[in-house]
Amino acid sequence: MNTAFLDFFIDPVLRAPTIGSMLMCLAASFVGVLAFVRRRSLLGEALSHCAYPGVVISALITPLFFSASEEALALAVLIGAFCSGVIGLWVIDKLEHRFRVSDDAALCFVLAIFFGVGVLVASRIQITHALIYRKIQVFIYGQAATMTDSHVYMYSGLVLLSATILFCFYREIQVSFFDRQFAKSIGIRTRLVDRVLFFLLVLAIVIGIRSVGVVLMAGMLISPAVAARQFTHSLKWMFCIAGLVGAVSGFLGNFFSIALPEWGKKAGFDWDFILPTGPMILLSSVTICFFALFFAPDRGLLSRFCRIVKFRDRCILENVLKSMWRKGEGAKVSFKEFASWASYSQFFTFFLLLRLRRQGWMEKKQNLFCLTSDGRLRAAHIVRLHRLWEVYLVHMGQKAEKVHRSAEEMEHIITPELEKELTDLLKDPRQDPHHQPIPRKEV
């Protein structure tokens, strides 16, 4: 069997699981953004476990009243999961506020106890209703493969519902997240907004546990939000990116769970199985998330690291210029002398000098190095910033003998705007606190 991308949307067996997981991941990532911004990411972990006893109990009760048709059972399970999720939420809230349990302990306790109750009831069902028991176990690790078209209709309805609520309350949510006091003052009922948020959270979990399972639901809420945060500062775009990441990973999870064993078989392994979909969805989403954490343009680890290296490098260059400037106008230094007072290796010094000459700040005359006029201007500017900062610190009440160290750092950081502010504030001083002249600002 060779599965192409498009088959996942057309093939009657693959279509329902793929679209179902994509919808569910979409809902989860929308709500995950809310939880992430509210700094309650692990609430999802607790609530997904809380939903389990609801699933089990409703599966036990439903056949007593209704005919045990597939659709009725699926709907009952959703309602049960929702109810026990809400109860779990209430208990967590009580524990935290009434009994002063720290939030992590409250979450952990509630998830363990609720899940335990679920296990207890499930062990009863295991004997009495073996068929239903097998259907319920699906919820622990999730199983997208057995989804049918009716599931997809139900889930798309729920996703539409949560998206609509989110859209209607968008302004209120946004304002009350970023400034609670302000939101209260303009008449937004922040407690109501919180309730809506928690309602959405439980809803997303109820939708999600069918395909990724109780245990992995937390990761599905968090990872798209984290990935989206790396790329943008705006809440609106965060929703869009997180939704995209979620939907894509929902598809990729289904794709790889079938494609990976096939590739393994082609490579000669004895892989005659289908990988579980839930973990694959989560792993795809986490992979995207890690990619974003490392390589995002502004906040990524790589670009932050590059910025640090660049800044250090600039500091070194500027320090060299400064010390050449101090030698006086027209001072000439041989390579050996240079290497001895800059405490770097010969190799590094060679490159340093090469780069300084490339920049046009230094020149080489008969094996001796000296500053060009450009270099002198640049160095004078740094010294000016250094001494300006010293004057400013003394102006602010610091002792003159203590200001040098701070100025050593600030001279590399001060921007032209700040320099202008300082000059205006200090009325363009001529001397620093150590009675050294401050170089004039060149035009």
Place this chain on the structure above:
Amino acid sequence: MNLNPYWGAGFFHVLALFFKRLFLFLTGQLSWQQMASDEVQIFVLVLLSFASALIGTFLVLKRMTMLANSLSHTILLGIVIAYVVLLPFSQENPSHGLSIEVLLIASLITGVITTVLTQLMTHLMKLQEDASIGLIFTSLFALGIIAVTVFTRNAHIGIEAIMGNIDALHFNDLKIMGLIGAVDFVVIMLFFKEFKIVSFDSGLARSCGYPIQFFNYLLMVLTSATAIGAFRAVGVLLFLAFLVGLPLTARLLTQRLHKMILLAFVIGTVCSIVAVALSRHLLSIYKMPLSTSGLVVTLIGCTYFLACLFSPHRGILKRRS
């Protein structure tokens, strides 16, 4: 194969029989090899509540329970890694349960990897702490499930890991649990003062020069060792309920650290004995086999609720009156 003496016994009958046989065991009139499966269950659960009273108290005080939660998930990956590393060296069939060295390696790997990765995410990637916990443990757990699927060609093996299979407990499990309990006890007693100061006032601890990070890692390694001991015996879920539920219940009843640990242990012991007796009672009188792990967790939840009602300093009944 001798018949289980508890067969067909009711609740109080089980209790009476248990204490009578316990006396016989202690005085040497019955050899330890003759232990019935109900007794093995009780002893394992009591040892587990001992270990988790010791560790869990500090975890709750240090607000590290969510890290313990993530450890209880990631040990799945730790065990798989330990098997893959050790398989070439061991002669025995890996399906025969865990040998001690596998346990040790798995718990070390898991404890350190999970904690290091989570801290890396928080410090290096500048992520919120709870988000990094959630991200790391779910992805490691997913990797664990995939690895188990690839190695065993069965996608449903992990369910037992969560639920545990308390009815299949063996005398060897008791030995492992006893060993882990002893290790926990020795380590906590050795560093009791240090753990106390680190969990109550980490600022003071730092200024006194205690290596805070070292104690965090030590606690995490102990936790994962206990989790792995509990993993096969009772499932990670029950372990979590013990680890968090017992100290929280004890916390409602007392304000002192020594008493809190002791009380947590006592509550755990009572819950375990009652749960095993209750499940035997239900089986013999009503012919209703229930999961003992589920029963213990539910009992712990009920005990917490009772403690909420009657707690001396913040109980519900106290304030109203």
